[in-house]
Amino acid sequence: MTLPGLDLGKLREYLGSGELTAEVIAGGKSNLTYLVREGDRTFVLRRPPLGHVLSTAHDMAREYRVLTALAPTAVPVPRTLRLCTDPDVLGAPFYLMEHVDGVVYRSARQTAQLGAERARTLAFTLIDVLADLHDVDPGAVGLSDFGRPDGFMARQVRRWKSQLDASRSRDLPGAQELHDRLAASVPAPAGAGVVHGDYRLDNVIVGTDGRVAAVLDWEMATLGDPLADLGLLLVYWDGLTEFAGSMVSTAIHPDAGFPTGREMAARYAERRGADLSTLDWYVAFGYFKLAVIAEGIHYRYTKGQTVGAGFDHIGELVPPLLARGHATLE
Template sequence: MSPDHPPGLDLDRLRGLLDRELPGLAQGPLTARLIEGGRSNLTYAVSDGTSRWVVRRPPLGHVLATAHDMRREHRVISALHPTAVPVPRPLLLCEDEEVLGAPFYVMEFVEGTPYRTAEQLAPLGEERTRNAVLSLVDTLVELHAVDPAEVGLAGFGRPEGFLDRQLRRWSKQLDASRSRDLPGIDELHAALGRTLPGSPAPAVVHGDYRLDNVLIGADDRITAVLDWEMSTLGDPLTDLGLLAMYSRPPVLPDSPVSTTALAPGHPSPAELIERYAARSGRDVSAVSWYTAFACFKLAVILEGIHYRYTLGRTVGRGFDRIGDLVPAFIDHGLTALREG
């Protein structure tokens, strides 16, 4: 299939839908390219030669609709677009699978750069890197300040028992992909269960909040927060714990997991936590638990990828090193709990 017709995107059918639902939006013939970097749902940049848009759909051959719920993603960005949280303007949700073979939505194209490695950040220099990462914290504060009921997201999740449910969910995921001895992971899971903190008032939670899931503009500020597939209503400090985890240098120098924390000028986890606390007014005294939980969750995700790799079910580079990361995240989680 040609680059202008990437897999999973029938441009003729898409054009027909746009002309029916949003007449006059597209002027010339459509072209498209798959935007690399997404780990789950597929994202395409579509152009008519003058304007650009983004189409987002589930992966090809997906099975679990709940894991790739386009309606849910469209709903959260539609709710957040009028707020101070920068998200692309949603244009169209299509749940008719006859068009592209799966539900999808169309949103505006936002200029900006996703930074995934320290090498990509390095040309910015220390001051600009620092400003970009601090902007990440400030935007998280804005997200958690949104009143879910005021923006129509009152029923977006089940905040009661959120942490306990999350811990059980990721424990089940671990059991489903456990194929080798992982020293310390059962100890980490048990310790998290024993020290479960009381959650603050629920907020809109992104679920995978880190530098490579946002776009940074020319002024080093965030132009859009992307990849809302794990968003829900829940404990906002889970986002902070994840951000803190990703903001310490990776455990392997050539880590296939985000290496942005190695960039000169990148603030420390402690500085990011302090800024979040000062700007949000939230009690972050239990943040070590949330960091440890983020480590447990990532260890489980990486072990699942490693398990699929051992079965020959992964395609691409770097999967052979994923398994080496798992013990390091287990150790990081246990250390975070001890130090907390």
């Protein structure tokens, strides 16, 4: 079987392994993730998307480095196995990591089976893991040079506007205005630490005990302002429910018994003693960032450079995300 982006013959030659089989792991809309099997052994391979790749995005070496660095901390991550930076093997750098057993909750149909008590336990475990991540001392795990915390949010606003400009092929009313409003009101930083960059429920594996067994998708990790992670999580948490089942799939639905975003933020503040007085700005930035990511995926979809299903309506999500960003700043 031939999979886009994965030549099993070349991978087998590189690894010196036996016969390999593989399948695309569904859910990701950016980097490509495959479950690879060699007999009874399974592992996961991550590589950049096909075609259009933005500058500084989809850096496999950075993703591999942060996973390896966090292994001895309280943050649950898959064990890294091998990094390949030679693009001649699969056409792009890639890395291998262990396969972690568990469930990735991507839909309300899945989480509806949890029940209110388990849903709340999972939610607060998710926020506790985020607090654990932000409590990690970057220097203690060899990540002191992993990013530049000074001026982080101002650069983030500029960066995501540049990403939008590089991936846009249509008019997007309100996009420039939201960028300008964010740029003019960047708050003082709420500290510095390792930030995930896309922390949400469907980027973690949940174990049989109902707690987070592994945090995935570290492609945007860096050193910066921790509230960037919290703001984006709250966008995913209760900012997308009105689009569920149409333009986006979300596992967070009030009927499942999950706590509200406000309760999640309060839990985070309690865990870290964090001042959340400027949190609305970070939530608005989260809407802007997610709009840019969705537009980039839409761009690749229009070019025929996506792998898997679920991309045909992603572009419809961008205008309402921009509108939500404006509304949050109000």
